[in-house]
Amino acid sequence: MEKANRLYLYVPNIEELTYRQMLMSDIDTMSYNKGYNLDFEGYHKDTGCIDFPESEWQEWYNYFIGNEPERFYAYIVRKEDNTFIGEVNVHKSCDDYYDMGIVIEAKYRGNGYAKEALNLLLQYAFETLKVNAVHNDFEDDRTAAMKIHLDCGFKVVRRENGCIHLLITSEDYKILNDKGYYEF
Numbered sequence: 001m002e003k004a005n006r007l008y009l010y011v012p013n014i015e016e017l018t019y020r021q022m023l024m025s026d027i028d029t030m031s032y033n034k035g036y037n038l039d040f041e042g043y044h045k046d047t048g049c050i051d052f053p054e055s056e057w058q059e060w061y062n063y064f065i066g067n068e069p070e071r072f073y074a075y076i077v078r079k080e081d082n083t084f085i086g087e088v089n090v091h092k093s094c095d096d097y098y099d100m101g102i103v104i105e106a107k108y109r110g111n112g113y114a115k116e117a118l119n120l121l122l123q124y125a126f127e128t129l130k131v132n133a134v135h136n137d138f139e140d141d142r143t144a145a146m147k148i149h150l151d152c153g154f155k156v157v158r159r160e161n162g163c164i165h166l167l168i169t170s171e172d173y174k175i176l177n178d179k180g181y182y183e184f
Helices: 014-025 027-033 054-064 113-128 143-151 170-178
Strands: 007-010 071-078 083-092 098-104 133-139 155-160 163-169
Touching (some): 071 113, 098 113, 113 133, 163 170
Antiparallel strands (some): 007 071, 083 098
């Protein structure tokens, strides 16, 4: 039996970005990001971690928070004890869709939280933000991430250079939602 309705999304205040700072610097959590040639300041190829110093919080906050429907960012919170367990976001891409991200803190992985959090993000994106489509891409060897996306209704749209690109449209979401697929 799948567990559901254990989570909610919460937009943090600026002081609560200490959790995001911890998440981005946690070697176990960021290990999925390790070893890639990402060209931006603060990325550590040897660990996958990303610097998020307090001096950058205000600018980051002003960019991500309060800018709907262009961008939405929230913490994933476990209802039973109001514990932060990860983060999600969607943001308008150059294309006709929104890109998304999801990170579950390493110690909370393997409990089915990612699928429930992704479903909550899709619900918010399609029902509140009224986006046309949500896209994600990542390395095609990340089979757990791929399975979760496919289980949530995403379809593979292309594979290139070792990456898989997945997309779910508002029409696909509506069909699945009408069938009770996203019931919580």
